[in-house]
Structure formats: C-alpha cells, structure tokens
Amino acid sequence: MQKPIEIIKRLAEMVAETQEVEYSCDDVYCLLDQCVEAVARGEDLVKLMPLVQQHLDMCPDCREEFEALLRVVRAGMSAV
Template sequence: MSLSETEIAQLLKLLRRTEDRELNCEQCLALVAEFAESHLAGKSIPAGLQAIEQHLAVCGECLEEYEALRLTLDGLRGGRDA
C-alpha cells in the first residue's frame, strides 16, 4: 500500500504537532468538559489543561467529541440566558 503525496503531507503535519508527553484519548476525554467550560467562559486555559488542546489538535475523534460537547454547553448557556 503506497501513500499519496497528500497523505504523506498530512502525516508529516501531525508528526510536527506531537509533543514528548501526550495524553491518550481516555485521559483527554476525562478532562474535556472542564476544558470546554473554561473555553466557553472565555477564561484562559489552565496549564493543566493545555495538554488537552494539544491532543485535540492531533486527534480527530476527540475533537469531534469536544465540539459536540461545546455545542451542547453553548446551547444550555443560551437556554439559561433566554
């Protein structure tokens, strides 16, 4: 199986984004609600949650979970304000 130039470029882009110490998906999802709440509140992301931001940059599955959660939380906030 050979990779196309586009696929190789995408893999290299992901490799450049990796860090020496990465969260796995389970660790990320355990903290993603706190991350989403901080983000929606406009607060700066605490140092302990910055690894989540890094994980979301390289993991499409966790990013989808985060985006769904963020939309839900945003909807709930809008419901309270109305």
C-alpha cells in the same frame, strides 16, 4: 477521498507536532467536561490545559467530541 500526497503531508505534520509528553484519548476524555466548561466561559484552553489542546489539534475523534459538547453547553447557556 484524500490524495496520497495529502495523507503523507498530514502525517508529516503530525510527526512534527509530536511532543515528548502527550495525553492519550482516555486522558483527554477524563478532562473533556472541564475543558468544555472552561472554554464556554471564555477561558483559553491553550493556557489552561495545553496538553489537552495539543491532543485536540491532533485527534479528529476527540476534537469532534469536544466540539459537540461545546455546542450543547453553549446552547444551554443561551437558553438561560
């Protein structure tokens, strides 16, 4: 379990990283397959879809989903 000071620190970091325009979890979910395929091909998500990357940096649930899908895609690519 995180200490209260760690929680406060992370919240402050998240507030500092907040952008004027941000994607929601639903927005990112709609683009997730495209993002995973691009990253699996070696493309830079920061350059390709910076708002998606910014959301993944802030949202542990979406990041977990992204990483799980990326593992599946990479496993499929290596099996070929």
